[in-house]
Amino acid sequence: MATAVLTAAPARTYQIDAVHSEVGFAVRHLLSKVRGRFTEFSGAIAFDPAAPEHSSVSFAVQAASIHTGNADRDAHLRSNDFFGSETFPELRFTSTSVTPRGEEHFDVTGQLTIRDITRTVVLPITYLGSATDPWGNQKVAFETAITVNRKDYGLLWNAALETGGFLVGDEVHIALSIQAA
Secondary structure, three states: OOOOOOOOOOOEEEEEOHHHOEEEEEEEEOOEEEEEEEOOEEEEEEEOOOOHHHOEEEEEEEHHHEEOOOHHHHHHHHOOOOOOOOOOOEEEEEEEEEEEOOOOEEEEEEEEEEOOEEEEEEEEEEEEEEEEOOOOOEEEEEEEEEEEEHHHHOOOOOOEOOOOOEOEEEEEEEEEEEEEO
16 A cells, blocks of 8 residues: 655745735824824735644835825824834834634734834734635735734824823724735
């Protein structure tokens, strides 16, 4: 009787499709929340659905591409009060491990760098599936959302309010919807 030997195929590498992806955020401003997005980003995902622990991701966002729908606010966010996009042009994430949490859920641990300050974060990833587009390109999609404290990354500017408290909240909710080919 012959014995079949199965060898693990390496993870397939996909490039993030910025046209069909979104990097968004929300932060409290006075009473409500300001929402925005970054329009320029890139990265690669090495993904093996049969052995997700062998997968990895690297991702870079251009800080100057911030867009909140208000030119003055966007200019302030690009300034040294916040992102300092001329000095610190990129926000980066590089994974260090992937832990499966079910068939379509993974914890991706990695290093998030903003303003050259790096912290370890865990992204709870949902794998949305794979498909072949009408042009024969294999696509995969993922979503995640986390909350970070902006002060942990040197985004310290704020204004005290006469009624107490501050103008800008510390917690920033970040949401990514990523399609890669």
